[in-house]
Amino acid sequence: xxxxxxxxxxxxxxxxxxxxxxxxxxxxxxxxxxxxxxxxxxxxxxxxxxxxxxxxxxxxxxxxxxxxxxxxxxxxxxxxxxxxxxxxxxxxxxxxxxxxxxxxxxxxxxxxxxxxxxxxxxxxxxxxxxxxxxxxxxxxxxxxxxxxxxxxxxxxxxxxxxxxxxxxxxxxxxxxxxxxxxxxxxxxx
Numbered sequence: 709x710x711x712x713x714x715x716x717x718x719x720x721x722x723x724x725x726x727x728x729x730x731x732x733x734x735x736x737x738x739x740x741x742x743x744x745x746x747x748x749x750x751x752x753x754x755x756x757x758x759x760x761x762x763x764x765x766x767x768x769x770x771x772x773x774x775x776x777x778x779x780x781x782x783x784x785x786x787x788x789x790x791x792x793x794x795x796x797x798x799x800x801x802x803x804x805x806x807x808x809x810x811x812x813x814x815x816x817x818x819x820x821x822x823x824x825x826x827x828x829x830x831x832x833x834x835x836x837x838x839x840x841x842x843x844x845x846x847x848x849x850x851x852x853x854x855x856x857x858x859x860x861x862x863x864x865x866x867x868x869x870x871x872x873x874x875x876x877x878x879x880x881x882x883x884x885x886x887x888x889x890x891x892x893x894x895x896x897x
Contacts (some may be wrong), residue, residue: 716776729779730772743812749786752849804840825859847882861886
């Protein structure tokens, strides 16, 4: 039986109507730094990048070292790199994974994140053979939850006292979890 990782290796590029999901390269560093250095953009994701060298290092360590299930989000219309989406915490035995994404705030509220998320969900269930996908967001960031809902995911539970906020000292994060099983995906397709 072909492993999840071998299946993922067959899909380095995923196309949607407006987007090209493709491998992240060091050539994307400047466009990634544009949003990774913006505190509004990184507020609920990762620590804000301080310089271009940090962004390049992150690309090398995260995307180049382990590229399977990790895509850059590029606009087909102009070739602009606007974000990333990935499958992480992959459990090959249970065939489950988590979805994470970030998109440059210049492109918020255009349905692009939902479009990318739907494409990865479709790939995960229809081509890779996943059983379950999960996603989570900070309760203070309901827009991310809307992306999950519009992508067909369902609210699972809230996790109070999940972790300390990396951006706001002393703030305790409540994480909101969403889930989509293969049964629900195919029943509502």
